[in-house]
Amino acid sequence: MIVPLTRRKKCGALYERPAPIEPLLIQLAALSRDELVERAAIRDRAHPEYVPSECVLYFVRASRRDNSDAWFERLYKILVERVLRSVPRAESGGNSTSLTSERIRNLVFDRFVEMLASDRRQADDKLDFFEVRFDLAIKRLRLDAQDLAWREESRTRPLDDEGDGALSADVEAAEVSSNPFDDDIFSDPIFRERLYSAIDSLPPEQSRTMHLLLLGWPTYSSDPEVMTIAKALQCSDRSIRNYRERAMKTLAALFNHGNDQ
Incomplete structure (x- = not known):
C-alpha cells in the first residue's frame, strides 16, 4: 500500500500526487531493491525507465519504516545528487559570482538534508509538496537561498x-x-x-x-x-x-x- 500524503493546502484539501505518480509507485514497489536502485540511477528523463524524483523521494522516506540504514543510503545518494544538479554550481576563480553561487548551492542542500533528516526521525508533512512537484519545490528552495545569499553578500561587501x-x-x-x-x-x-x-x-x-x-x-x-x-x-x-x-x-x-x- 502506498502511504498517502498528509499535508493540507490552505483550502483544507490534502495534497495529491500527480495522476501518473501513484500507479508508478505501485509498480516500483513490486521491484527488488537492486532493480529499483538501478532504475533510480537513470539520469535521462527521456529514458522509458526513468524514475521521477517524486518517486525516489517517496522510497527514501518509506525506508524509515524498514529501519534499514543501508537501504536508505543507497537511495539517499541518488536523491541528493539530483538536488545538487538542480542548483547552480560554483565556477572556479573565487570571484563574487562564484562564491555567491556556492553559498546558494550549500543553503539549498543543507535545507533539504535538514528536512529529510527530520522526516527520517519522525514523519511530518514538510516534504509532502516535494512528492507532488519536486522540481518546483527545489526551485522555491533555490529562490529563498538566493535571496538570503544576496542579502548577506550585499550587506558585507563594500560599495x-x-x-x-x-x-x-x-x-x-x-x-x-x-x-x-x-x-x-x-x-x-x-x-x-x-x-x-x-x-x-x-x-x-x-x-x-x-x-x-x-x-x-x-x-x-x-x-x-x-x-x-x-x-x-x-x-x-x-x-x-x-x-x-x-x-x-x-x-x-x-x-x-x-x-x-
Whole structure:
C-alpha cells in the first residue's frame, strides 16, 4: 500500500500526487531493491525507465519504516545528487559570482538534508509538496537561498573601491539609469542600511535585481560563460531592465534629494 500524503493546502484539501505518480509507485514497489536502485540511477528523463524524483523521494522516506540504514543510503545518494544538479554550481576563480553561487548551492542542500533528516526521525508533512512537484519545490528552495545569499553578500561587501564613497566601477557598469543617489552618501552606514531595507521591501523580482546590481553582477554579457542577472533569475534581459527601472523609480521616490536623509 502506498502511504498517502498528509499535508493540507490552505483550502483544507490534502495534497495529491500527480495522476501518473501513484500507479508508478505501485509498480516500483513490486521491484527488488537492486532493480529499483538501478532504475533510480537513470539520469535521462527521456529514458522509458526513468524514475521521477517524486518517486525516489517517496522510497527514501518509506525506508524509515524498514529501519534499514543501508537501504536508505543507497537511495539517499541518488536523491541528493539530483538536488545538487538542480542548483547552480560554483565556477572556479573565487570571484563574487562564484562564491555567491556556492553559498546558494550549500543553503539549498543543507535545507533539504535538514528536512529529510527530520522526516527520517519522525514523519511530518514538510516534504509532502516535494512528492507532488519536486522540481518546483527545489526551485522555491533555490529562490529563498538566493535571496538570503544576496542579502548577506550585499550587506558585507563594500560599495566603494577606495573608501571615498564612490560606487565601484562594476556597479556603475551595471547600466543603472537615473541613479537617484549621490555617490558620497553610500559612506553613511545608516543610509546604507535604510537602502537595503527599502530594497528588501520591493517586489521579489525587483529586490533580487537590485541586490545583484549592488553586487556588481552584469545585466548583459555577450560571453555565454558569464553569469548575468537575467540568467540567475531565469528571465530575459528586457525583463531585468524593466525590474531595474521600476525599482529605481521607487527608490528615487523614497530617497530623493529633497528629503533630509
